[in-house]
Amino acid sequence: MLTLSSDFGSPYPAAMKGVILHRTDARLVDVSHTLPRQDVRAAAFWLRQVLPEFPPAVHLVVVDPGVGTERDVVAVRAGDHVLVGPDNGVLVPPARAIAPGDLTVYVAEEGDPESDTFHGRDVFAPLAADVHEGGVDRLERDGAFERTDAYETIEFPRPEREGDVVRGTVLVVDDFGNAITNVPGDWIEHHLGEAAIVGDRRVPIRRTYAALDPHEALITIGSHGNVELAVNRGRGSEAFAVGPGDAVVMTLGASGD
């Protein structure tokens, strides 16, 4: 199985599929080709949520604002999975989520790509196909890969709390408009049914969107386990006027409605 993730939109991912299908009969599964564009941190967040759901696979990941520059090409083995992509940190959070503590990083030869602007097609797709067919072990024996400890990583900002005041950061906004923060759900779990002060509004904290009337704002715990700012049948990012990178301050312990 070989999954594909990118920020390419359409139709560039199809070029990668064509290249891959010359080299392998693997089942191909699209994860997403609308990852937040050239936003390595947001892509890492999403892939950390989604890739651990898969059975063992090779995961091709191309979010690569540095295409054509000196950044390395890497394969990250995480348990029985291998992630292939640019060495800009995007692979590490999902790899750690797949197999905590069981992670090896390899640098691959980039070869002499046909273009300087589309390494998804010219470098990463053939490499992912080769890893699927040969595995990193054989490729290491063949000299195509070399282990390294000097690889890029991405760290997400850490939330803080002091008494009832929680300070977090919006990491991504999903397609429903939910503003997903870095605040762990268990920081608010015992306040379910109550409310929080966010800016100058009192916002109910609830387990489900539908606990509120349509178009009412709420704070909830998303499927990723993080606190999100949401609106039942609406867009939390608009109601709270926040986007990726924005700070969020929640004062817990307000009485419920």
Place this chain on the structure above:
Amino acid sequence: MLTLSSDFGSPYPAAMKGVILHRTDARLVDVSHTLPRQDVRAAAFWLRQVLPEFPPAVHLVVVDPGVGTERDVVAVRAGDHVLVGPDNGVLVPPARAIAPGDLTVYVAEEGDPESDTFHGRDVFAPLAADVHEGGVDRLERDGAFERTDAYETIEFPRPEREGDVVRGTVLVVDDFGNAITNVPGDWIEHHLGEAAIVGDRRVPIRRTYAALDPHEALITIGSHGNVELAVNRGRGSEAFAVGPGDAVVMTLGASGD
């Protein structure tokens, strides 16, 4: 074969695929993940058009504004097909279109899902995979399912006509901008080549978009057999200023152009 339909956008559907691929080697086919968001009636309309085109399959359908509430989880057997999703009515119109008069509804155990906000991943995806592997018969024998006659359905609004005046409702707007109504095509078929009055404009009734000059409005019969308000190489929804739920009054019998 297992098809997937949702209003999730990206990348949440990939999490469902990962979960499914842990449980089955079935061929997966994406129907759509951009069904009108949390609009159960519009989703039912689209799936009624598309799912009957498929050979026998398990159809996973997640348009679920009531996620996390008390709504049931159901499987609907329609002939050799099974639809799996929330009991909010979205499954019934496509099931009736697949196998009119041959429909059995089962309630499934919801179990103890990991999240309250993403039952697509935590409840429906594993259930659809299990139905694919075991069938509803075996699951019924195993006690995982129970037949029910108390299930939700969706009824589409009925169009009316009185003499030459037809009153309908826009059900959905497709990606081309065609405003698709609930008026059956055969109500206007004998007026092809003529025109209708819609609001204060005279609109040609034609078999094909290209029968009109580019950017000219027309009334036609779509591939679903319903009357639609369209513009050749343009967006009917904008030319007629209508959207889902809006009333449309057409006076037939105007002379053609």
Place this chain on the structure above:
Amino acid sequence: MLTLSSDFGSPYPAAMKGVILHRTDARLVDVSHTLPRQDVRAAAFWLRQVLPEFPPAVHLVVVDPGVGTERDVVAVRAGDHVLVGPDNGVLVPPARAIAPGDLTVYVAEEGDPESDTFHGRDVFAPLAADVHEGGVDRLERDGAFERTDAYETIEFPRPEREGDVVRGTVLVVDDFGNAITNVPGDWIEHHLGEAAIVGDRRVPIRRTYAALDPHEALITIGSHGNVELAVNRGRGSEAFAVGPGDAVVMTLGASGD
């Protein structure tokens, strides 16, 4: 292998897949369903880039503004590939790119389609499936196809140069906002590191987007080998205020920055 390309958005492509899967177990690969809407030339450009990357396959292509009119239904054999779609020229540039000089065009019987507005489902999908199963040879012997030399083609506009002045046309804008022209990359390759005058601005000519600071405009050679107007981590189409069909005049030989 059977690939699918259209300008249908969603969910209409799923109806085509259902029809196809009734007739063949072929691997299905989506190329794109968001090709520029009803823009035959832009679709031909993209497919010329992407389809040659695939191993031998049947390529179903439905960008068909003339649906329901007298336009023919054609299959184009290009080497070991076959392209199936409307006879509006969209198939010929990709066919020529797949197998230059080895191209045969066949007209197919259109039959009596169920609709006048969705030949993707009613005509092209079953035909592509039949070609996948039987090949054009057998279908020609069966009388379902007839060779023709009278088929539509699309010619792209030709760029011009006179001394240091290059005159081109924007063919398409990709999802990153890069404005891709018809100017061949080798016309500017020896100016890499220098700059060009475009309108009243001096624009660096570089091998990679990341050679410039974020949000800086540049001219580069895209993965298709054509000159493109781009912005590092931004949208070239907006910075240069150009879209498909617009003229671009570049005066080369300006000194670099």
